[in-house]
Amino acid sequence: MNTACKPTDVPTPGEIDIPALRQRYAHERDKRLRPEGGEQYLKTEHEYAQAYEADPHMPRVPRDPISEDLDVAVLGGGFSGLMAGVHLRNAGVSTFRHIEHAGDFGGVWYWNRYPGVQCDNDAYCYMPLLEETGYFPSKKFADGFEIQRHCRRIGEQYGLYENALFHTRITALRWDEERDRWRIATDHGDDIRARFVIMCGGPLNRPKLPGIPGLHDFRGKVFHTARWDYAYTGGRWEDPVLDKLADKRVAIVGTGATSIQAVPFLGKYAKQLYVLQRTPPTVDARPNPPTDMEWARSLQPGWQKERQRNFHHVAIEGMRPGDVDQICDIWTEINRDLAAELAGEGWPDLTLEAYLERREAMDFRVMERMRRRVEAIVEDKATAEALKPWFGFNCKRPLSNDDYYPTFNRPNVKLLDVSATRGVERLTENGFVHEGTEYGIDCLICASGFEVTSDLDRRWGIGAVDGRGGQSLYENWADGYRTLHGAMSHGFPNQFFTGYVQGGFNATTIEQFSRQGYHIAYIIRQALDRGATAVEPTLDAQDAWVAKIRATAVDISKLQRECTPGYFNNEGDHKGRRWYLGESYGPGWDAFETMMQDWRDAGTLEGLSVTCRAAQAAD
Structure with missing residues (x-):
């Protein structure tokens, strides 16, 4: 569908004044900064709880409290939770259940039902397991209800509905050291005792209100x-x-x-x-015709993984000689346009510094194209100027x-x-x-979005997450994430994390969730096979991993400082920020995945402390 992807018509270098644009950008940023940063938004609790925490889409059905033991509790039913469930199922882990506060699977795609809701990423990349489910999106930017139905399709195909608890909010998580279990308390009065828990809350789950x-x-x-x-x-x-x-x-x-x-x-x-x-x-143009089914039928097995790989490399890492942009939209424009220019120059041998300078200049040029687009469409000059x-x-x-x-x-x-x-x-x-x-x-x-970079207890909405010795995860991470592989934390055995937490970063969020789910399912399967009752990182391994992440992570502090306020930079409050989205493995996604595969292939669970003892009876 997009083999003829071409560069866009951006202004020439001589048409823009980069020093003047830097000054304008700084002026526009400064006049929007607020001293309270992300605290300017209100929590959806107390008087707002009924309106923003209740489910308007499906009635909550009363049920009796549950008291049970199980192997794994997957906390969340969006794409991260779904992918964790799929990989648990594929790994042969059968005794698990999802716990989700919404009325169905879908996560943000369950809640977001506003008019016009669509994915703003390429759906052929974004919607997971297309080959496995035999489904193909109806168009490049799929509608929200199509995506939510795909979530349901995954849940049905992989048998995830069988044990799912919907309309159930977790109120506390506490590690029971006598039984090597996580005690999960809910708003239904449940007492669920899980050997392992996987945190799958996702970054877009709690609405925020403008203060x-x-x-x-x-x-x-x-x-x-x-x-x-x-x-x-x-x-x-x-x-x-x-x-x-x-x-x-x-x-x-x-x-x-x-x-x-x-x-x-x-x-x-x-x-x-x-x-x-x-x-x-x-805001760029959005050509979104129906999917060419002849093209879809022509795709070879493995096409989705290849497309996801292409998206990540073209959007994030840049294009090399011979590369083709399969995505061909706003996300890949800068690197596509720069590659076309470099190809026209015979692919000069640039230092990294020179390449980044060229890329930054292309950024200015692409943004000028966007501003000219506003002028060409909006008739009132004052309105057009304000929209730039x-x-x-x-x-x-x-x-x-x-x-x-x-x-x-x-x-x-x-x-x-x-x-x-x-x-x-x-x-x-x-x-x-x-x-x-x-x-x-x-x-x-x-239309104020979700809590993305607020404190973890505020985003998760779980009153207590307490590990060994009653230590709070919130306090343990008070100065930032402390993990091994972005998956586990010392002092919190059998607990796993998903999301943007000290791991690899992929342009396709759902592929990142999928690989995290795969890695977690591997560790759980290994623990079950070894008769382990508790698995957690050693302190030395965790410290070494945190040091590796911080030593290799791309320094985005300049971007944080210079950007206009938004959730990418915690509303401009970048000082001492703990939950930002950029703390990932610097050498890149492929290097991270290779490292994780080598770790799994070794089969030694290096860096993990594995405890095996006779299981004790639960209450």
């Missing part, structure tokens, strides 16, 4: 996009005809990945729409949508730039205040 002054005073409707209220707006997830907004004045806060998909629908149906923007997104992104390509998630910018040409849609006040000034009983003017609204929609 707008006066939020409690507003008398209109308020909801988060991850809890979309179709009873209020009209329409359905699969058919978002928002006809109940015909007489409504609506404001949406936030202009990230969610907002650019929802705004075109709100603009089409609402009587009046105000888009409250602190920082404009980067003045930051580096990787500072905010790059997006694509054909309908976002044209929506601002509608007479009922108004963009309000709230960067001068670093967010919405305040809410009143009847609306919001901007630059001294009160705007009346009936509905406020929060």
Whole structure:
């Protein structure tokens, strides 16, 4: 489908002034910085719990508390939990169950049902196990309901529904040293005793609310996009005809990945729409025709792994002579354009420093193309100027949508730039205040995203995670992650972690989750085969791994400092940051995976302390 992928038409080096752009980027960043960083957002608890922690999609069915012993508890039912379950099943581990606070599998794809929701990555890479399930996405950027149905397909094919506990929130995890079990307490009063636990909460599971002054005073409707209220707006997830907004004045806060998909629908149906923007997104075109099934049938076995490999290398590591960009979208544009230029020069022999300088210059040029795209589409000059992104390509998630910018040409849609006040000034009983003017609204929609880099206890929502001797994982990691392979931590036996935790980094998040699940399932299978009751890293092995990660990790501190505030840099609060997304193995994904495979092939569980003793009876 994309063998003819070509470079984009970016400005020439002579058309841009890089020193001037650096100054403009810094100015735009500084005027948006807030001293409280990520603490500017509200927790979805207490008075907000019912609205944002409850499930509007499926009724919660009362059940009796469960008291049981099992081999493995998989804590989470999104893609990371699904992939862990698949690999446990493939490894022959049969006694396990998923525990998930939603009403079904899917994770963020269960909760996100706002109008226009789609994957903004190549679905042929993003949706896992396509060859194994015999499924093919209907288009490159699949709709949310298609992705959630694929999650259900995986759960059904691999028998994961059989033991899944849905609508179950974990309240505490404590290691029982007498029984070598994790005691799992839940909001149903369960006492589940698991030999192993796998933490699969994912980075996008807890909504965050903008801390707008006066939020409690507003008398209109308020909801988060991850809890979309179709009873209020009209329409359905699969058919978002928002006809109940015909007489409504609506404001949406936030202009990230969610907002650019929802705004075109709100603009089409609402009587009046105000888009409250602190920082404009980067939005490219999104050609998204139906999948060419003849092309799909022509693919050879192993095509998805190869496509995922191609995406990672082209998007993250750059292109070499002879490489082909199979993805051909905004994610791969900079390296594709740079490769085309270098090829035209006969692939000069550049030092790493010279290559990175050329790449940075291409970043400036690509972003200038994005700004010119805004000018070409948005008719009002002031609105177009406010919509231009003045930051580096990787500072905010790059997006694509054909309908976002044209929506601002509608007479009922108004963009309000709230960067001068670093967010919405305040809410009143009847609306919001901007630059001294009160705007009346009936509905406020929060497209403010999820808790990504907040403290771990806040994101997980588990009151206590206590290991050996009652030590708290939250306190143990107070100064940053401490793991072996990004998978286990000393003092917390038989507990495994997934996500962006001191391991390899892959551009396809789901492939990263899959390989983590594979590695974890291997260790659990080995432990079961050896009759082990407890497995954990030695302190020396953990310290050596942390030192290796910190010695090799790519230094992104400059990017952290220079970027406009967002979740990539904890809203600009980069000092002493513990949970950032960049602490990964510096030599790259392939090197990390080779190292992990060599470790498994050795079969010695190097760096792990393995305890074998007679199992004690559970309560």
